[in-house]
Amino acid sequence: VHIVILAVKPQDIKEVLAEIAPILDSSKVLISIAAGVSLKVISSVAGKQLRLIRAMPNIAALVLESATALSQGGEASAEDLELAQEIFGALGRTVVLSEALMDAVTGMSGSGPAYCALFIEALADGGVQMGLPRREALDLATQTVLGTARLLMEQGEHPAELKDRVASPGGTTIAGIASLEAKGFRSALIEAVASATQRSRELAKIRE
Ligand SMILES: NC(=O)c1ccc[n+]([C@@H]2O[C@H](COP(=O)([O-])OP(=O)(O)OC[C@H]3O[C@@H](n4cnc5c(N)ncnc54)[C@H](OP(=O)(O)O)[C@@H]3O)[C@@H](O)[C@H]2O)c1
Structure with a gap:
């Protein structure tokens, strides 16, 4: 199986697709990582039905820790999807x-x-405000996120359970959590995802 990975900027995709269309056929699997470019747009620009997979990785692919979502186009087989899972699973x-x-x-x-x-x-800014040196504050903050992510991932625990485990009655953590809740920390994140999703939909429309 020949695999073609489309990894140019979304605004360049039509030009590049038009250029490579002559060599694209059903013997190849075409995997696109272009953000906001639909499989429909890809097959219509290529002018033919193709074995398409769309992937949405993130920048952590640089350290082999990407969170990647894959979608299977109509003509792609289960084996094609498995192949894409294998490729992106390495990242x-x-x-x-x-x-x-x-x-x-x-x-x-x-x-x-x-x-x-x-x-x-x-x-880290909070740590610095409370007197920690900047470098150590950033190190501790980054490691805290990494460690928490690994704990959740490796132990398969629900985040709420982990939170409950570290928030002892009348303790420091619950005081911090109460402050975060008062500032709408969770709803700020929920709304951030909603806004970014909406923006992604708008950009996808522009690229149609
Ligand atoms: N970065 C991310 O975390 C991320 C996450 C999800 C999706 N994506 C998607 O990944 C794609 C690439 O993003 P990126 O951040 O890696 O962009 P990038 O660093 O600008 O890479 C674009 C690549 O396309 C090549 N290219 C440009 N025009 C070309 C042409 N006409 N023919 C052949 N190759 C051409 C460039 O080669 P030269 O450098 O030689 O010009 C470069 O290697 C985008 O569609 C983006 O939406 C990125």
Whole structure:
């Protein structure tokens, strides 16, 4: 099986697709990672039915920790999907979802590294405000997020259970949580995903 991975910027995709269309046929699997470019757009620009897979990875692919969602196009087989899972599995974790959910994936795990970076920066700022040196504060904040993510992933625990485990009655953690809740921390994140998803839908329309 020949695999073609389309990894150019979304605004270049039509030009590149038109250029490679002559060599695309049903002997190849075409995997697109272009954000906001639908499988429908790809097959219409290519002008033929193709074995298509759409992937939405994130920047953590650089350290082999991507969270990648994959969608299977109509002509792609179960084996093609498995192949894509194998490829992107080498770059992190994969999930398979219907293409209709790709905007939500973009707004959540696609943009998620930026939200997490903001969280880490702010956590460290809090530490600095309370007297920690900047470098150590950033180190501790980053490791805290990494460690928590690994705990949840490796022990398969629900985040709410982990939170309950570390929030002892009358303790420090519950005081911090109460403050986060008062500032709408969780709803801010929920709304961030909704806004980013909406923006992804708008951009996808422009690229049609
Ligand atoms: N970065 C992410 O975390 C992320 C996450 C999800 C999806 N994506 C998607 O991944 C795609 C690439 O993003 P990126 O951040 O990797 O962009 P990028 O660094 O700008 O990479 C684009 C690549 O396309 C090549 N290219 C440009 N025009 C070309 C042409 N006419 N023919 C052949 N190759 C061409 C470029 O080669 P040269 O450098 O030689 O010009 C470059 O290697 C985008 O569609 C983006 O939406 C990225």
